[in-house]
Amino acid sequence: MIIFSKALADQATVWKALRASETCENLPPDLVRFSGMARPVVMWNLTRQCNLSCDHCYLDARGEARDELGLEEGTRLIDDLAEMKIPVLIFTGGEPLLSKNLYAYAFHAREVGLGTALSTNGTLITPEVARLLAEAKIRYVGVSLDSPKPEAHDEFRGVAGAHARALQGIRNAREAGLKTGLRVTLTRDNWFEIPALLDLALEENIPRFCLYHLVPTGRGAGIVEKDVTPEQRRSVIKLLAEAAVELKDREIEILTTDSPMDGAYLLELLKDDPRCETVRQLLTNAGGCSTGSKVANINHRGDVHPCHFMPQVVVGNVRERSFRDIWIDNPSPELKALREMRSNLKGACGSCEYLDLCGGCRQKAFHFLGDMMEEDPTCILEKNPQSRVPGSPTTL
DSSP: OEEHHHHHHOOOHHHHHHTTTOGGGGSOHHHHHHHHHHSOEEEEEOOSOOSSOOTTOTTOOOSOOOSOOOHHHHHHHHHHHHHHTOSOEEEESSOGGGOTTHHHHHHHHHHTTOOEEEEEOSTTOOHHHHHHHHHTTOOEEEEEOOOSSHHHHHHHHTSTTHHHHHHHHHHHHHHTTOOEEEEEEEOTTTGGGHHHHHHHHHHTTOSEEEEEEOOOSGGGGGGGGGSOOHHHHHHHHHHHHHHHHHTTTSSOEEEEESOTHHHHHHHHHTTTOTTHHHHHHHHHHHTSOOBTTTEEEEOTTOEEESSTTOTTOOOEETTTSOHHIIIIISOOHHHHHHHTGGGTOOHHHHHOTTTTTOOOOHHHHHHHHSOTTSOOTTOOOOSSOSOOOTTSTTOO
């Protein structure tokens, strides 16, 4: 996750709200990384059910509910995560609002002091749903919207009317007092629409704009040809960097995720800029690819993955062992390898000057080259960029 607004304009209101209970913020710098490893952000796929059929779904979600954790199992998991004091638990799916246990989990998390967020397609957020989510003290609701054009979004999401319902869902959540975010997955079909989507977020007073990169997992592996070119990706990253500066007085936080190389490219844009070292320190503290350390995934069956884009790597199951035992006390060889990956990365990633703050995407390396320790072949770094971030003395 690269928060452009925080790095370039010291604007990160939603990020602060999400981390409100994170007690490791005051730890010495040399302990921050360890704390992140011990207490990751956890994404929990409550269900594989979904009312949409998105082209890129990493879970390959379908309209079925089978072998999900039961209420008692899920409640026990929440207690475990609360005792560990993880920064935040993200309820996701499939579509988490189709889970019969969502509200029980959300209210229990509230009672035990565990901060939660919701990742949703937004189509099921009625005013009543929004009220319940607010009562459960959900800190953030992220809603996917992939085009300003309803027909384009609906085609990508597989259901007519999805755009209108998602937008209304955002409005309902906002009216209930919930912090909301517009999330877009970048493809060759919509990369040129990012300015219009950002304008939409501003018009709707949505306080967070989050760009997701396409990762070849689940159904996403079947549409890799829809990923953007390096030139298109660079142009979008530069646009968002510019927007973060230009909109620093507006209540909006701009960030990207699923692509740690965005931070490295941002530093390329900031060469010879007085902000460069400060931004580099922020990105180094964030740590780049955090699979298996600062992020974790638990699927609907209780399988634990290093991240939600690595279904092929199962490091334990919370039905058999506590999450703490899986993650901290007795980590698997795969987890240990990922936590030490910067000493073992191959190719361009292993020799990159930005290794400490990037590390590439390990799932992309696995998909394209068959080895999680290989270089990320989608890298967008340029050694001689032709333009810089506005405000820099070297802006052309």
